[in-house]
Amino acid sequence: MSRRSELAAGLAAVQERVAAAARSAGRDPDEITLTVVTKFFPASDVRLLADLGVRDVGENRHQEAMAKAAECADLELRWHYIGGLQSNKAAAVAGYADVVESVDRARLVPGLSRGAAERGRDLDCLVQVSLDPPEQREGRSGVHPDELLALAAAVADAEGLVLRGLMAVAPLGADPEQAFDDLARLAERLRADHPDAGVLSAGMSNDLEAAVARGATHVRIGRAVLGERP
Ligand SMILES: *Cc1c(COP(=O)(O)O)cnc(C)c1O
Numbered sequence: 001m002s003r004r005s006e007l008a009a010g011l012a013a014v015q016e017r018v019a020a021a022a023r024s025a026g027r028d029p030d031e032i033t034l035t036v037v038t039k040f041f042p043a044s045d046v047r048l049l050a051d052l053g054v055r056d057v058g059e060n061r062h063q064e065a066m067a068k069a070a071e072c073a074d075l076e077l078r079w080h081y082i083g084g085l086q087s088n089k090a091a092a093v094a095g096y097a098d099v100v101e102s103v104d105r106a107r108l109v110p111g112l113s114r115g116a117a118e119r120g121r122d123l124d125c126l127v128q129v130s131l132d133p134p135e136q137r138e139g140r141s142g143v144h145p146d147e148l149l150a151l152a153a154a155v156a157d158a159e160g161l162v163l164r165g166l167m168a169v170a171p172l173g174a175d176p177e178q179a180f181d182d183l184a185r186l187a188e189r190l191r192a193d194h195p196d197a198g199v200l201s202a203g204m205s206n207d208l209e210a211a212v213a214r215g216a217t218h219v220r221i222g223r224a225v226l227g228e229r230p
Helices: 003-024 043-051 062-071 087-093 106-119 145-157 176-193 208-213
Strands: 033-037 056-059 078-081 099-103 123-128 161-167 199-201 218-221
Touching (some): 003 033, 003 043, 003 208, 056 062, 062 078, 062 087, 087 106, 099 161, 106 123, 106 161, 145 161, 145 176, 161 176, 176 199, 176 208
Parallel strands (some): 033 056, 033 218, 056 078, 078 099, 123 161, 161 199
């Protein structure tokens, strides 16, 4: 099988899963955006995916993301930065990302804001919130839920940054449904302060159904489309 047909098959299977999950939740499948996570895979795969109709791609490592975005600059793609971010790299990420989904501390805000100004356009941002139980939070990304609203306010107030909503990853080894229930409540609370921050990015290859059932507007799928990472 050619790589193109492999990707086409993976993509079709994931689109069908998303549509089925949407239907069983009484939602319109068209309100859910599939972001294909291309990390570790070459720019040639991004190109094939774009040709197959993918518009949103996700990357989690700065050097790799920057190189791929440059190689694929002729394609009409939206680049989602979904990885851990160092504050000294934030401005550089704002130079190519269309959405930064992993804003998890206030220290990132000045760099992102400066990068958006240098690029001369506003940058969409999601605040990444931790769903991990306290004993697992060490070393994982995401702002503590108690600090979510303060961080969201800092993003919303920053020049050049547009607060679009929330991103989260289910806890390791736990039932994602409970975690996504908590996330849905946090998203609702966020919208009380920021009515336009309606994006909810949740759900990966293993748990997209649970996320769609609880209101995800964006799912981030890698392996189920591209195969196991090299
Ligand atoms: C890698 C990654 C994904 C995709 O995970 P899969 O299990 O390959 O679907 C989604 N979100 C984040 C934040 C990631 O780092």
